[in-house]
Amino acid sequence: MSALLQVRGLSRHYGRRIGCEDVSFELHPGELLCIVGESGSGKSTLLNTVAAQLAPSAGSVRYRQRDGEWLELGQLSEADRRRLAREEWGFVTQNPRDGLRLNVSAGANVAERLMALGVRHYGQLRSIARGWLERVEIDPARIDDAPTGFSGGMQQRLQIARTLVTQPRLVFMDEPTAGLDVSVQARILDLLRRLVNELGLAAVMVTHDLAVARLLAARTMVMQHGRVVETGLTDQILDDPQHPYTQLLVSSVLTT
Amino acid sequence: MTPSYNFAFLDEDTKRMLRRALLKAVAIPGYQVPFGSREMPLPYGWGTGGIQVTAALLGPDDVLKVIDQGADDTTNAVNIRRFFARVAGVATTERTVEASLIQTRHRIPETPLREDQILVFQVPEPEPLRTLEPREAETRTLHALGDYGLMHVKLYEDIAQYGHIATSYDYPVLVDGRFLTSPSPIPKFDNPKLDRSPALMLFGAGREKRLYAIPPYTRVESLAFDDHPFEIQQWEHRCELCGSGESYLDEVVVDDRGGRMFVCSDTDYCGRRRTEAQA
Amino acid sequence: MNTNLMLDLHDLGKSFELHHQHDAHLHVLDGIRLQLHAGECVVLSGPSGAGKSTLLRVIYANYRPSRGSVRLRHDGRWLELASATPHEVLDARRRTLGYVSQFLRVIPRVPALDIVAEPLLQIGAEPAQARQRAGELLHRLNVPERLWQLPPGTFSGGEQQRVNIARGLIAPRPVLLLDEPTASLDAANRAVVAQLLAEARVAGSAVLGIFHDEDMRDRVATRLFPMQPLEPA
Numbered sequence: 065m066s067a068l069l070q071v072r073g074l075s076r077h078y079g080r081r082i083g084c085e086d087v088s089f090e091l092h093p094g095e096l097l098c099i100v101g102e103s104g105s106g107k108s109t110l111l112n113t114v115a116a117q118l119a120p121s122a123g124s125v126r127y128r129q130r131d132g133e134w135l136e137l138g139q140l141s142e143a144d145r146r147r148l149a150r151e152e153w154g155f156v157t158q159n160p161r162d163g164l165r166l167n168v169s170a171g172a173n174v175a176e177r178l179m180a181l182g183v184r185h186y187g188q189l190r191s192i193a194r195g196w197l198e199r200v201e202i203d204p205a206r207i208d209d210a211p212t213g214f215s216g217g218m219q220q221r222l223q224i225a226r227t228l229v230t231q232p233r234l235v236f237m238d239e240p241t242a243g244l245d246v247s248v249q250a251r252i253l254d255l256l257r258r259l260v261n262e263l264g265l266a267a268v269m270v271t272h273d274l275a276v277a278r279l280l281a282a283r284t285m286v287m288q289h290g291r292v293v294e295t296g297l298t299d300q301i302l303d304d305p306q307h308p309y310t311q312l313l314v315s316s317v318l319t320t
Numbered sequence: 321m322t323p324s325y326n327f328a329f330l331d332e333d334t335k336r337m338l339r340r341a342l343l344k345a346v347a348i349p350g351y352q353v354p355f356g357s358r359e360m361p362l363p364y365g366w367g368t369g370g371i372q373v374t375a376a377l378l379g380p381d382d383v384l385k386v387i388d389q390g391a392d393d394t395t396n397a398v399n400i401r402r403f404f405a406r407v408a409g410v411a412t413t414e415r416t417v418e419a420s421l422i423q424t425r426h427r428i429p430e431t432p433l434r435e436d437q438i439l440v441f442q443v444p445e446p447e448p449l450r451t452l453e454p455r456e457a458e459t460r461t462l463h464a465l466g467d468y469g470l471m472h473v474k475l476y477e478d479i480a481q482y483g484h485i486a487t488s489y490d491y492p493v494l495v496d497g498r499f500l501t502s503p504s505p506i507p508k509f510d511n512p513k514l515d516r517s518p519a520l521m522l523f524g525a526g527r528e529k530r531l532y533a534i535p536p537y538t539r540v541e542s543l544a545f546d547d548h549p550f551e552i553q554q555w556e557h558r559c560e561l562c563g564s565g566e567s568y569l570d571e572v573v574v575d576d577r578g579g580r581m582f583v584c585s586d587t588d589y590c591g592r593r594r595t596e597a598q599a
Numbered sequence: 600m601n602t603n604l605m606l607d608l609h610d611l612g613k614s615f616e617l618h619h620q621h622d623a624h625l626h627v628l629d630g631i632r633l634q635l636h637a638g639e640c641v642v643l644s645g646p647s648g649a650g651k652s653t654l655l656r657v658i659y660a661n662y663r664p665s666r667g668s669v670r671l672r673h674d675g676r677w678l679e680l681a682s683a684t685p686h687e688v689l690d691a692r693r694r695t696l697g698y699v700s701q702f703l704r705v706i707p708r709v710p711a712l713d714i715v716a717e718p719l720l721q722i723g724a725e726p727a728q729a730r731q732r733a734g735e736l737l738h739r740l741n742v743p744e745r746l747w748q749l750p751p752g753t754f755s756g757g758e759q760q761r762v763n764i765a766r767g768l769i770a771p772r773p774v775l776l777l778d779e780p781t782a783s784l785d786a787a788n789r790a791v792v793a794q795l796l797a798e799a800r801v802a803g804s805a806v807l808g809i810f811h812d813e814d815m816r817d818r819v820a821t822r823l824f825p826m827q828p829l830e831p832a
Contacts, residue, residue, distance in 0.1 A: 150467075168476075179473060180469025189476065207480075253707070304662040312619055
């Protein structure tokens with residue numbers, strides 16, 4: 065099977081400070097990769113650089129688009145980058161308020177990406193939006209409510225619906241369950257797990273929570289000080305960690 | 321004409337700057353061209369953009385008409401007309417057919433315009449995406465990329481809230497299939513008059529320092545959904561003064577007991593119809 | 600190439616290096632040689648601490664071997680698991696290598712039936728068919744039908760273990776690794792498991808397992824592989 069994303073020697077510096085350094089990996093279609101590490105380890109910088117939201121200081125990111133063509137993301141024009149973000153990718157932010165349009169209704173939030181792709185039939189937009197609200201367990205009767213009145217968990221589920229409605233091939237997620245209650249987290253993780261399976265999504269997810277990686281990701285990368293210190297199968301990394309930092313992370317997890 | 325001012329108030333260099341910007345606007349229909357907006361002797365929101373465009377275009381032989389909400393006799397219209405009579409000494413008129421240049425706030429005359437006429441609009445907010453996207457850099461990028469899905473979010477919200485597209489003025493249009501454009505706060509009743517108009521239409525926003533144009537015979541399309549097509553306002557009434565059933569009507573309160581009547585908003589159109597009826 | 604040989608362990612060793620416990624080194628496996636053929640059931644025997652579970656985990660690539668080789672016949676060719684890429688290991692686990700542990704890893708909110716059906720879905724089965732097959736297996740393992748639509752988090756230990764076995768055996772896999780899957784089961788259910796394993800062997804699977812219960816061991820084993828704890832290094 066051929067890769068969907070190829071990252072080679074990717075670095076991102078902030079002046080003299082290192083965001084991430086010399087990171088390489090591949091992502092295959094239908095695969096969810098977790099990037100774990102503590103705050104400040106460079107996870108989010110890496111995610112944003114791979115997703116072409118930050119310019120790399122060195123290295124390359126290649127993406128194989130729907131028609132099979134490889135794109136070198138560093139050489140894309142702004143127009144192409146946005147087209148890709150609109151038509152083939154999705155991005156789920158940690159704080160749903162950053163990813164949602166708060167001053168318009170839940171339905172419009174879900175329908176926006178479809179309208180950006182040129183869907184111009186109101187009735188069709190409504191029925192797709194209703195279907196997605198149901199899929200993320202939001203009462204479709206709330207389709208015309210503004211997300212400002214939603215709980216944090218509902219807002220995050222709405223953001224997921226808004227992102228996945230166009231059936232992207234590749235989704236970037238930055239700590240999508242951080243900042244939510246544990247019970248709410250479980251619901252969102254289960255939802256993501258189901259949707260990733262049903263839609264055959266490929267995804268790169270940043271998390272500091274090893275249990276999230278265990279539940280969702282077949283493969284995991286461990287980052288420390290901007291570098292990848294260990295990478296492999298998630299169960300291998302969690303059950304037989306090799307690097308001292310990974311051993312520390314794994315041994316620091318509370319078990320119930 | 322007041323001799324201490326240059327012809328039409330603005331100095332010739334400023335007019336040249338404005339004309340260059342206008343030429344660019346005509347060359348790229350619907351594109352908002354930045355210009356160096358000057359302080360004018362009236363406040364922002366009273367037509368400083370429109371006045372500067374008019375000042376840059378006026379010649380001694382022009383005949384100027386100024387309307388506000390369709391009327392020639394309201395404060396804003398009277399003031400601007402008097403202003404140009406004083407600083408340019410040009411002839412003025414209230415009759416649409418006689419004017420070579422019409423400055424307007426919030427209406428397009430009912431009388432069809434001709435190729436030898438220019439319509440100048442006063443524009444408060446030239447950016448149709450502004451209420452949805454406050455960042456200027458982002459709206460400019462969206463225009464550059466023709467990425468207009470966002471505008472339909474607004475129309476979607478209208479239908480979701482009111483069951484139909486409730487936007488009734490400043491209804492967004494796509495000019496020449498390319499630039500999303502604000503037609504200024506004209507009622508959507510007037511939108512069809514923008515499409516393939518024989519007259520040149522120029523738009524000036526003084527506070528926002530932007531000019532744009534719809535050249536003659538340009539395709540202008542009002543946005544809509546397939547299942548909610550664009551529609552203009554309709555009235556159950558006719559004008560109670562001239563009997564017109566085809567013009568844009570204002571509802572006017574006529575006494576303090578709640579009495580109302582519907583009359584044409586275009587005073588010149590209404591007056592001529594009444595004169596013709598009497599003849 | 601012996602067409603029956605499915606798994607070939609050569610001089611396999613495993614040590615753990617614990618960086619945060621005074622860099623302690625634990626040597627658990629050394630010099631393991633084992634060949635597993637289609638249709639046989641090899642039972643690992645030996646006292647606790649002999650590394651039986653560790654060996655199964657190394658074969659499943661859950662642990663990384665420190666020395667030696669683990670070769671698996673996958674897709675008609677040999678795959679060296681000690682150096683395979685994560686994608687190769689995942690593919691081998693999906694289609695060739697099954698592993699049933701003692702404990703079910705419960706996923707919040709997912710019903711028992713779907714947990715069991717999942718491995719079939721992963722190899723492309725129709726959802727309806729996969730669920731039907733999952734139901735048949737749960738039925739044979741005497742998991743009451745009223746439990747099928749519930750997440751197994753609240754099930755008893757024996758019920759969870761039977762769900763786990765059903766999940767482990769639902770997809771036909773040429774090599775099965777079993778780590779005390781029957782520890783909490785009563786005699787009747789152990790008999791069902793023995794029957795299921797016999798059916799898998801007849802269908803050509805090779806089985807490698809740990810069974811502490813002697814009755815179970817006698818019933819399923821075609822051969823024993825004795826193991827002893829290593830001397831402390």
